[in-house]
Amino acid sequence: MEGRIQLCVLVVVMLTAAGKVLGQSLDIKAWMGEEPMTPVRIVNDLVEYFSVRDPHGIPVLNVPEPIHIPGTVPTTQIMFYDPYISGHSKLRLEYVNVNLTTLSAEAKISLPWFNFQGDYEWPGYFSNSEGFANITIVGIEVSLDLFFGIDDVGLLSVNPKMTLEYGDMNLNFTGLNYGHGVVVGAAGTFFSSVIQPLIIGKVQTKVQSLVNQGLEKRLQNVSFPDSISPVDFAVAKLRMDFREQGMEPVKVDDQEINLTWGVTVQLQNIELSGITTLHRTHEISAQFIDSVVYVTIQLGTQAMKGGVDWSLSASLLPGVGGHLSLELESLAMTVELQQPADIRSPPTLRKIDVKLGNFAVRSNGDGTFDYLVEALVNILPNCFRNQIMDKVEPMIHQRVQKVFNRLDVYRMVMNRLAEKEQQQREQTEATA
Numbered sequence: 001m002e003g004r005i006q007l008c009v010l011v012v013v014m015l016t017a018a019g020k021v022l023g024q025s026l027d028i029k030a031w032m033g034e035e036p037m038t039p040v041r042i043v044n045d046l047v048e049y050f051s052v053r054d055p056h057g058i059p060v061l062n063v064p065e066p067i068h069i070p071g072t073v074p075t076t077q078i079m080f081y082d083p084y085i086s087g088h089s090k091l092r093l094e095y096v097n098v099n100l101t102t103l104s105a106e107a108k109i110s111l112p113w114f115n116f117q118g119d120y121e122w123p124g125y126f127s128n129s130e131g132f133a134n135i136t137i138v139g140i141e142v143s144l145d146l147f148f149g150i151d152d153v154g155l156l157s158v159n160p161k162m163t164l165e166y167g168d169m170n171l172n173f174t175g176l177n178y179g180h181g182v183v184v185g186a187a188g189t190f191f192s193s194v195i196q197p198l199i200i201g202k203v204q205t206k207v208q209s210l211v212n213q214g215l216e217k218r219l220q221n222v223s224f225p226d227s228i229s230p231v232d233f234a235v236a237k238l239r240m241d242f243r244e245q246g247m248e249p250v251k252v253d254d255q256e257i258n259l260t261w262g263v264t265v266q267l268q269n270i271e272l273s274g275i276t277t278l279h280r281t282h283e284i285s286a287q288f289i290d291s292v293v294y295v296t297i298q299l300g301t302q303a304m305k306g307g308v309d310w311s312l313s314a315s316l317l318p319g320v321g322g323h324l325s326l327e328l329e330s331l332a333m334t335v336e337l338q339q340p341a342d343i344r345s346p347p348t349l350r351k352i353d354v355k356l357g358n359f360a361v362r363s364n365g366d367g368t369f370d371y372l373v374e375a376l377v378n379i380l381p382n383c384f385r386n387q388i389m390d391k392v393e394p395m396i397h398q399r400v401q402k403v404f405n406r407l408d409v410y411r412m413v414m415n416r417l418a419e420k421e422q423q424q425r426e427q428t429e430a431t432a
């Protein structure tokens with residue numbers, strides 16, 4: 001969600017930057033409408049935006065097509081007067097990839113065509129050119145790559161790189177002098193010397209300062225060690241939180257399993273430790289394609305230890321029981337989730353894959369039965385570990401999906417925003 005808000009902020013920044021470049025007379029306030037631009041409104045507008053098939057255009061803002069810019073628009077070389085811009089209503093967010101493993105993100109925005117037309121004046125060495133300019137660019141793709149790194153004072157910071165590509169360009173200028181005619185004749189040169197610097201330079205620096213400010217505010221100058229990646233550092237913090245919250249060992253509710261022939265197994269005092277060895281095994285990434293966020297998380301633990309008191313009762317047999325202690329060499333888990341950008345729909349668990357390492361069971365109960373249990377559990381499951389997990393995984397999958405189906409992500413986001421708003425209000429009241 002946060003990502004989407006940031007994306008929207010990004011679009012607003014790009015437009016504002018464009019607005020700054022294109023002249024002060026652009027009335028961006030009017031595009032924002034009457035309602036104040038609150039996070040709640042942005043989320044609601046984005047949910048609506050992404051709820052239709054093939055969402056396109058500029059989200060949240062109500063941008064007219066064409067945009068008329070009254071006044072002058074200076075560029076590095078050419079001065080434009082009263083230009084019109086059109087084509088932006090076909091703007092489309094192609095994808096966003098966030099890779100926490102490599103701490104990088106990339107986004108691609110496409111625009112089938114873009115038109116800019118208006119009177120112009122272009123000073124030259126011997127004579128000036130002036131007349132009417134009609135610039136059409138077709139098949140535009142804007143990619144933004146963000147690389148996050150730890151700077152020399154240990155803070156997380158971003159280094160953006162923006163590229164602008166196009167399929168074809170049609171430049172129709174009237175009243176060009178010979179020299180300028182040559183520049184315009186070589187459309188590629190015109191693009192790289194006039195259009196590209198106009199858009200890329202400003203937006204790139206704006207994005208950089210905005211994201212860095214956001215990071216600074218959010219992370220409150222937390223400094224990261226440069227020896228480990230910030231993701232692993234974050235997982236390490238999670239481990240510490242587990243420990244502090246007394247989640248080591250994890251206690252599980254007593255279980256009762258009814259087997260066939262009236263045999264019941266009771267498991268009590270179930271304890272599991274080792275959860276605080278949680279770490280990232282491979283990838284943690286998120287992709288946004290076609291209005292859906294796909295998340296991949298791969299986590300694992302080192303050795304886990306568990307203990308359980310068990311008892312077995314059957315109507316015709318005397319009760320038996322004992323204590324089992326279990327040691328699991330390792331646990332690795334891959335989880336794949338998807339969440340529609342229209343957050344009124346719940347998330348879906350696409351895949352869950354659990355890999356168990358070797359495990360050993362020791363029993364200290366009363367009698368021969370223990371040896372049997374020990375032998376059974378030690379030999380069978382270690383051989384059939386993966387087959388057993390294959391059977392268990394669908395069960396976990398179903399349970400998790402059931403929980404997901406009850407999740408109201410939209411409500412959760414709205415409540416969180418309301419909470420934040422309340423906090424801010426209290427803060428401003430306190431300082432006032």
Ligand SMILES: *[C@@H]1O[C@H](CO)[C@@H](O)[C@H](O)[C@H]1NC(C)=O
Pocket residue numbers: 097099100101102283285286287
């Ligand atoms: C993330 O980066 C890792 C390491 O380069 C790579 O193996 C993985 O495929 C990337 N994931 C995505 C979704 O791009």
Ligand SMILES: *[C@@H]1O[C@H](CO)[C@@H](O)[C@H](O)[C@H]1NC(C)=O
Pocket residue numbers: 117134135136170172
């Ligand atoms: C500008 O060029 C486009 C395509 O090249 C054309 O469709 C449009 O009519 C032109 N506009 C003017 C005012 O000449």
Ligand SMILES: *[C@@H]1O[C@H](CO)[C@@H](O)[C@H](O)[C@H]1NC(C)=O
Pocket residue numbers: 132172173
């Ligand atoms: C350029 O525009 C003028 C009028 O605006 C038109 O007469 C001319 O045909 C256009 N040239 C091209 C190559 O599109």
Ligand SMILES: *[C@@H]1O[C@H](CO)[C@@H](O)[C@H](O)[C@H]1NC(C)=O
Pocket residue numbers: 216217220221
């Ligand atoms: C972070 O540190 C810088 C420089 O030391 C300071 O100007 C800024 O206010 C700090 N930001 C926060 C959120 O503490």
Ligand SMILES: *[C@@H]1O[C@H](CO)[C@@H](O)[C@H](O)[C@H]1NC(C)=O
Pocket residue numbers: 256257258264
């Ligand atoms: C197991 O069977 C007993 C007696 O028939 C019943 O009371 C109990 O609820 C059952 N437990 C489960 C988990 O099905």
